[in-house]
Amino acid sequence: MSLQSTTWIIRVLSAIVAASGFTTIAMADGNGRAVPLLPLYKQECAACHTAYPPTLMPAASWTRIMGNLSKHFGADASLDTVTLKELSNWVNAHAGTYKRVSEEPPHDRITRTVWFDRKHREVSTATWKLPAVKSAANCGACHTKADTGDFNEHNVRIPR
Amino acid sequence: MQSFKPFLHLTRHAAALLACAAFMPAAHAATPADTLAGFTTQAGIAAVAARGQEFFTKNHGREWTCSSCHGAVPTQTGKHASTGKPIGPLAPAFNAERFTDKAKIDKWFRRNCNDVVGRECTPSEKADLLSWLISIKPI
Numbered sequence: 001m002s003l004q005s006t007t008w009i010i011r012v013l014s015a016i017v018a019a020s021g022f023t024t025i026a027m028a029d030g031n032g033r034a035v036p037l038l039p040l041y042k043q044e045c046a047a048c049h050t051a052y053p054p055t056l057m058p059a060a061s062w063t064r065i066m067g068n069l070s071k072h073f074g075a076d077a078s079l080d081t082v083t084l085k086e087l088s089n090w091v092n093a094h095a096g097t098y099k100r101v102s103e104e105p106p107h108d109r110i111t112r113t114v115w116f117d118r119k120h121r122e123v124s125t126a127t128w129k130l131p132a133v134k135s136a137a138n139c140g141a142c143h144t145k146a147d148t149g150d151f152n153e154h155n156v157r158i159p160r
Numbered sequence: 161m162q163s164f165k166p167f168l169h170l171t172r173h174a175a176a177l178l179a180c181a182a183f184m185p186a187a188h189a190a191t192p193a194d195t196l197a198g199f200t201t202q203a204g205i206a207a208v209a210a211r212g213q214e215f216f217t218k219n220h221g222r223e224w225t226c227s228s229c230h231g232a233v234p235t236q237t238g239k240h241a242s243t244g245k246p247i248g249p250l251a252p253a254f255n256a257e258r259f260t261d262k263a264k265i266d267k268w269f270r271r272n273c274n275d276v277v278g279r280e281c282t283p284s285e286k287a288d289l290l291s292w293l294i295s296i297k298p299i
Contacts, residue, residue, distance in 0.1 A: 047245075048240055048243055048245055049240070049243040049245055070274070073242070074242060075242065075271070075275055076270070076271040076272075076274040076275050077271065078267075078270065078271060078274075079267070080263070080267070134244050135242070135243065135244065137243060138243065138244055
């Protein structure tokens with residue numbers, strides 16, 4: 001193998017290594033607006049819950065959430081200042097700006113948005129109460145690829 | 161000199177990859193025993209495992225106890241009390257990642273003590289708890 005082709009292979013491998021952290025794509029709005037999930041976001045936020053795509057709420061909601069992490073929906077989710085700054089910048093940069101998310105939902109809960117209700121109107125009360133579902137925030141109970149930011153209807157499996 | 165260029169590129173890329181490989185896994189590596197020794201030094205008194213077990217199990221006057229998320233027995237997978245997300249076992253003998261990353265240890269003690277006790281835990285409480293968790297071994 002020539003030196004040139006070895007160099008080329010190493011370059012390609014390096015590019016793959018660099019890109020591998022960004023392979024998870026959020027397509028939550030179903031309109032093809034894809035946002036790769038930042039690895040630090042997944043690491044910190046998905047330690048406790050689904051890595052909710054930032055496109056699902058406007059920047060004003062995210063700013064309030066990130067500014068009050070020590071009282072985060074009933075739990076202390078505080079971060080060190082460096083991590084907080086990086087994550088705040090990222091969620092704000094990728095917050096939803098299109099029509100569906102122009103409203104700031106009550107209590108800054110994604111599950112209280114008008115579109116969330118509309119999208120889930122066929123889900124029965126009994127389904128929401130299933131032990132495997134438990135909470136509307138538990139996206140992964142039905143959206144089998146939620147942890148990768150994929151909320152496509154074709155990947156929905158409602159537990160029995 | 162033209163013929164050296166590809167070689168330079170090769171060395172640079174290889175060096176970058178090696179640097180990543182060398183630094184990533186070792187970033188904050190410590191053993192649970194090292195961590196316990198650190199807390200014990202800060203506390204200035206010897207750790208008592210039985211006291212750690214009591215701390216873990218008892219209700220400290222708030223909604224959640226340690227067991228609410230980590231399970232009654234810290235050797236099994238727990239479940240986040242509000243989101244239901246699985247939480248790996250807390251006892252190091254059952255989960256090799258536990259108590260090896262200082263930043264992670266500090267972050268979770270700060271958050272969880274605040275939720276369970278309503279304040280930061282003292283170094284002595286942390287040492288007691290960790291000495292109990294380390295003492296739990298597979299039968």
